[in-house]
Amino acid sequence: MTLNTPILWVFLPLVISLITGIFHRRRIFGVIATCTTGFGLGTLAAFFPEDMVISIGPLTLTFVESLAILGRQIIISYQILPFIAFIYFATGLWAVGSARPSVPGSFRPTSLVVTALLTAALGVEPFLYAALFIQAAILFSIPMLSPLQSKTHPGILRFLSLQTLAMPFILLAGWLLSGVETLPPDSPLIVQTMIILGLGFGLWLAVFPFHSWVPMVSEKAHPLPVSFVLFIFPTAIALFSLNFLDRYTFLRTSQGLYQSLRAIGVLMIVLGGLWVAYQENIKRAFGFSALAETGFLLLAIGLSDQMGLSWLLMLFPTHAINFWLWGFTLSLIETRTDTLSMRGLQGFARRYPIISSGLLIAQLSVAGLPLFAAFPIKIALLSAGFNVSAGLGTWIFIGSLGLFFFTVRLLNDLVTPDNELTTSGWSLTEKSSVYLPILLAILAVIIMGLFPHVILTNITDTLTTFNQLQ
């Protein structure tokens, strides 16, 4: 029996999301179906045999890596499976978090659709058509960020507008790229093409000055879907962007491009760090911190001559666990307090110590504190930055301090007793269904930090997809 890999990792999750979408009010069913699909497809991708043949008793399944649609192809090759495994595991992880009743019912089916569409985007040939799949994923993410019961806030409209504007730029850049390969390096058309391509990716990745929707959406929408969106789109788009470097020699060899990427990356790190440092609202702080993390993704690509691409891929799992923990704890805090301002959270840690610890550890891990998940990669990027120039390294360091500063401020407010409450002592009030996932995530954050080469290096095999970038 012959099957196509795109049917398994694109069409099957779409069908399952349709079923969970129809029964979106049945929360437990939705959680089980989405978790099973996410973890199941992730496991299958992680342990898929290289010869693409699976034998179950008398049944032999032979897989073909491509599927033709309307004269074009979707190819899910063996080389990209580590990444596919990773994003499906991450989707399963977020589905676990969505078991909380406060999470919008639309999140589970749409998260699966988004993952399936992004998988298709990474496999479609010609690869430029990925822009349309990414746009479709963006459209599907609207119901999870702005559920039917909530008010339509300006941030979501800005998100939709800016993300939609990106698609034409990418398609246009794709058309221009096909013509500029044969031109001399000093042709003005090359610079124009790079600008159009840069605008497209800038809009997609919410690079300054197209970032305004990030804190707005982060403040108004439910934290768990926000953390999913802020994780999965930059991750998939960063990997998609490597296609351009892999296929076009003039881009790959352009020192100006790498310098620009480093400069924009550092700008994002510094601005994100400064913005987050003085934030009063903890949900907005998450948005600004995500902007700084996008800066690290760009910086890693810009440092590709110093193993930056390996660091880029190793950043993805740390982002997944950190963002999940951050989003999950924020969603728990939101249901337990009236306000999400720093002042309003005074004494919160005394009543909910594990939720508060989860939030603080997520922030410290994103900031790159030693022993936590992001530290090995952040320190490597910082060293690479200092290798390029002392100025670059210094700015990365300054930008990274922003989140540390914010976390210290938050810690101070969380442990300060609230004068309005009669009891100011410490008490453990969380139930096991609340603290167990948080403790497991904290454990994962620490294990990733202690054994990065065991946990994080598998995903770097994805680089074998890009023949010129290995």
Next chain:
Amino acid sequence: MDALSTLAFSLIVITAMVILIFRDWRINTAALTLQYLAVFYLVTLSWPIGLAIVKLIVGWMATAAIGLTCLRQMDVDTPIEPTSSLFFRGLAGLMVILVIFVISSTLQETVFPNVDLVIIRSGLMLVGMALMQLGTNALPFLTIMSLLSFLAGFEVIHAALERSTLLIGLMASVNLGLALVGVYFIMKNNERNVVQKEEENK
């Protein structure tokens, strides 16, 4: 530039200006319907009618979805705006037209040498007006209309550059998806308004 191309271009300028200036969903829906007709003609300059008609059908379907949802809305009355707002937006639209006329020839010479000037001007006109609209309002209905106009403008130019069945299909899906998101936003606001009014009546 033949007579029909000129007519299509004029129709695009007029409808884009109407969508930019007015906030009434009835006027805007009618303008968007006519705009897709002009877009269809301009796409036929690059593609066979059989393919170009997809743009017309998808565009009209998207417009119908938004228009019919607005029709079912509880609050159909559009607030009356001061003349100064209309005048300001009209002036902004005229500036966009001026800028497009200035840059389109240069753009044709440097980037799109094989594309007809009327196609470039029409596409840019839609893109420019849509961007102006996106910058001057925060209403879900108008945002979606602007995005549809923006994509229509891009499609007019891109049709002259590339032809692929999958691309046509995917662009059609994106346009319809955008219209559905618009319907979702309109319905969402309407439901909230209904709940609010019911609470006020109690």
